[in-house]
Amino acid sequence: MAPRDMLDFFVILVVATSVIATASCKLSPSYYQSTCPKALAIVRAGVAKAIKNETRMGASLLRLHFHDCFVNGCDASILLDDTPSFVGEKTAAPNNNSVRGFEVIDAIKARLEKACPGVVSCADIVALAARDSVVYLGGPSWNVGLGRNDSTTASRSLANTSIPPPTSNLSALITSFSAQGLSVKNMVALSGSHTIGLARCTSFRGRIYNDSNIDATFAQKLRMKCPKSGNDNVLQRLDIQTPTHFDNFYFNNLLQKKGLLHSDQELFNGSSVGSLVKTYACDSGAFFKDFAKAMIKMSKIKPAKGSNGQIRKNCRKVN
Template sequence: MASSYNLFCLTLIIASVCTVAHCKLSPNYYSSKCPKSLSIVKSSVIAAIKKETRIGASLLRLHFHDCFVNGCDGSVLLDDTAKFTGEKMAAPNNNSARGFNVVDKIKANLEKECPGVVSCADILALAARDSVEYLGGPSWTVGLGRRDSTTASIAAANASIPAPSLNLSAIISKFKAQGLSVKDMVALAGSHTIGFARCVQFRSRIYNDSNIDASFAKSLKSKCPKSGSDNNLAKLDAVSQTHFDNFYYKNLLEKKGLLHSDQELYKGSSKTDYLVRRYVSKPSEFFSDFAESMIKMGKIKVLTGSKGEVRINCRKVN
């Protein structure tokens, strides 16, 4: 009787665990369905980065912006339709999110190899990992088996993605809403060691913030006047913007974070200052924590099983 009861309890525990969508993700998901899928994604990503180094940061950002809006479901890739306005026109993405053509190319290559098998959401997760690894950062095992959404939400994109103007408590709140900790937040912010930001995203910081190196602010004002030139670009990491390393955190110690939200991580808060200093002194810990947090982020509200679909074209529902 006792053993039957224990077996029943164990069954309930297993059932409850497996209602969590991410328990169904597996790095071997495509091993038999499309064995060449991972190599196809990686080779396509490397080719794109060789053509334009900046695209690595763009692909990483797409995965981030996808996962923060109703989960990692490929919704960021959808074009507008008569039924919904997609997320591409949301404030955090409009004239900013890029790499869509690269995702199209990856998807086309996969469709030739194994039609209708590899989801667009999984492409984003793999492309983010492959970009970071190729640019000198850590690698990690990507769980696979996400399915794609059949809708998108511009309202959720505007509400959920952290803005560059936010203060520390607001940033922490945005990450907490996704089930991500303060450590996850600081580690994932390290993705700003690669890529660029537009003038409109850092203008207020260089003209209004006090927690900024004066010469650094001055050097940016020629690129970003008080009005106009909104789309002029500046490096998120002025030292090594094409290499994934820990210079982002070193810049923060010198008050040279490009975005207001960047510098908020190092301005006297016990919650985050110690992590910034730790990642400066121990880059291997940054790499380890970044990989761990990327795995965690990649599991946010994923669609699996019969939920969603595998889009044939990442820009539109089947």
């Protein structure tokens, strides 16, 4: 082969290798099609079983994905248990005695390990479980990109600072979501996940006693359940109308000053962001469409790929 031909061949080879490497780094809904064809069905069945047993679990699995992705990306770091030599994210303030669904992920992972050992990552299970929970409760579906690895590390400190608390004002919310590459529209749409699930008294006590942007009757009823001290773990619906059905009523509640959390009502508190709240309150189709887009975008936050991370055999510990 002539030197010129060898050079051309080398360039083609480098380009081809680069294309293959780039493609392999992308998440794909069909990632397990050949290596574990029953993977999606197994996750879906596990989610359905869990929600049938406890309807609230759908919201918990959705929240688990959110809290995972906001700390070093969607890498299942939130699932790692603490050990004598390791402090993970479960005991961080936003997660401790609050984030749930770990046993559901464990059960799904166990089934997947029997069907195709060492193939499906815990991070992908969490992403799929969030989507399947929303669909099961009447919300929109979307294609979940797959192919993430699981992290071998976690960050308690980042979990304490990266996940926006329920006391956040609008400016802090925008900053938190922007830090993850998410727009204001993404933020408002994702906040609509509070159309399902429950919150503890400790999460909304400050709002019902201190906020002025709240319906007086609504606040008074909540004060009867959540006094200024005590009853910390009393639960209240995030959506006062349909807490077990994924719909747009959450946004209607905000228009009536009946958002449960301070951070919820901040979305409709005299700012331009309120126009999005009005749109979603009037048009469930627009909300569903934007929510699905935002979930796809959030699920792509810094996924561990290639030589980064591993496929954990047990979601609670590193191999």
